[in-house]
Amino acid sequence: MNRNLALATALMLCGQATYAHADFIKDSSATLTTRNFYLNRDFRQSGAPQAKAEEWTQGFIAELQSGYTDGTVGFGLDALGELGIKLDSGPGRRGTGLLPYGPDSNQPVDDYSELGLTAKMRASKTQLKVGTLMPIHPLAYYSDTRLLPSTFTGAYLTSGELDNLTVTAARLTKANGRDSAGNDDIGYSGQSSDHLDLLGGDYTIGKQLTLRYHHGELQDIYRQQFAGLIHVLPLGEGVSLRSDLRYVDSNDIGVGKAGKIDNRNFNGMFTLTVGAQRFSAAFQRLSGESAFPVIDTGTPYVVNLVTYNSFIKANEKSWQLRYEYDFAALGIPGLTFMTRYVKGDDIRTRAVTDGSEWERDTDLTYVFQSGALEGLNVRWRNLTFRSGDGLPQQLDENRLIVAYTWKLW
Numbered sequence: 001m002n003r004n005l006a007l008a009t010a011l012m013l014c015g016q017a018t019y020a021h022a023d024f025i026k027d028s029s030a031t032l033t034t035r036n037f038y039l040n041r042d043f044r045q046s047g048a049p050q051a052k053a054e055e056w057t058q059g060f061i062a063e064l065q066s067g068y069t070d071g072t073v074g075f076g077l078d079a080l081g082e083l084g085i086k087l088d089s090g091p092g093r094r095g096t097g098l099l100p101y102g103p104d105s106n107q108p109v110d111d112y113s114e115l116g117l118t119a120k121m122r123a124s125k126t127q128l129k130v131g132t133l134m135p136i137h138p139l140a141y142y143s144d145t146r147l148l149p150s151t152f153t154g155a156y157l158t159s160g161e162l163d164n165l166t167v168t169a170a171r172l173t174k175a176n177g178r179d180s181a182g183n184d185d186i187g188y189s190g191q192s193s194d195h196l197d198l199l200g201g202d203y204t205i206g207k208q209l210t211l212r213y214h215h216g217e218l219q220d221i222y223r224q225q226f227a228g229l230i231h232v233l234p235l236g237e238g239v240s241l242r243s244d245l246r247y248v249d250s251n252d253i254g255v256g257k258a259g260k261i262d263n264r265n266f267n268g269m270f271t272l273t274v275g276a277q278r279f280s281a282a283f284q285r286l287s288g289e290s291a292f293p294v295i296d297t298g299t300p301y302v303v304n305l306v307t308y309n310s311f312i313k314a315n316e317k318s319w320q321l322r323y324e325y326d327f328a329a330l331g332i333p334g335l336t337f338m339t340r341y342v343k344g345d346d347i348r349t350r351a352v353t354d355g356s357e358w359e360r361d362t363d364l365t366y367v368f369q370s371g372a373l374e375g376l377n378v379r380w381r382n383l384t385f386r387s388g389d390g391l392p393q394q395l396d397e398n399r400l401i402v403a404y405t406w407k408l409w
Contacts, residue, residue: 027067276329
């Protein structure tokens with residue numbers, strides 16, 4: 001437990017001594033999620049270091065959220081427990097991101113776990129959390145694409161005191177990857193930093209428009225400025241057009257531990273919903289001398305982040321076409337389908353000046369609606385990825401994920 005969390009916990013206990021415990025207990029909740037995850041990645045290119053990566057794992061995620069103590073200032077405590085268990089793997093098949101393996105060995109571990117505590121405080125419409133965090137932030141987005149979600153350690157404040165405006169301020173100091181059991185210094189490209197500071201806000205105009213601006217600084221590595229717009233245009237009963245535009249300017253700062261960073265990233269997605277169908281088109285345009293920087297263990301907040309790739313290499317221009325269908329319209333509630341294709345060109349690296357890559361994904365998901373298996377989520381994900389022009393990588397991949405969440409209380 002770090003010093004900030006210990007201090008916040010002490011404040012919480014003092015608050016409990018002053019205020020009643022009714023809401024702290026009454027408003028608490030607890031869930032247990034089980035996730036069975038199989039991943040098979042078949043490398044097709046010649047000279048690949050291994051023919052395939054294939055692992056099968058079982059995960060457990062327990063979350064406890066307390067309410068707040070009574071009074072003008074309320075205090076609470078959340079807890080997160082994660083456990084990942086190897087069901088099948090091996091030194092020649094590791095590297096899927098489901099299991100960690102030792103630095104001096106290719107042998108995947110039999111199990112790994114994490115316990116995180118988060119002290120929280122609320123006054124009016126302002127909330128402060130200190131400890132283990134899973135932020136959903138355009139410049140610090142946690143990853144939940146494997147067996148267990150990644151986490152960060154730090155302090156995260158959100159405030160809605162002003163009408164229609166949500167202000168966010170945070171300092172993140174540690175990061176725990178999705179296939180790791182330990183907290184490391186937050187960083188980028190293998191270079192550690194003391195902290196990542198975030199400040200910004202989201203402003204809503206009516207029910208259809210949200211304007212966003214966020215500023216972030218990863219000390220001695222890079223500075224980012226994010227601006228975004230989300231607009232939903234109703235076009236009739238069951239028909240709407242959603243526009244999601246994002247711009248990020250990134251530059252190195254301080255001693256520049258990760259080297260020169262110079263990137264502008266303009267991307268957006270337009271989604272037309274017509275009853276049970278969704279049609280989407282997206283673009284992503286990068287310029288500057290470097291790739292788009294994303295904190296290690298985080299997720300790039302870009303529209304062309306897909307199952308395997310994120311299309312954020314230096315100077316890359318990419319586009320996406322996507323289709324989704326909800327089979328509830330045909331009398332099969334719980335069954336959904338998605339397919340998409342993304343193509344990127346104009347990639348610049350030390351090896352190439354005009355590289356290219358593409359990915360095709362298909363998702364089929366079914367959530368049981370009734371009976372003994374009600375709530376059970378079964379998902380099959382299939383992808384094909386190819387790159388060339390000096391960036392040879394060819395792979396086919398299948399993922400099968402079975403998940404269920406129990407609401408304990």
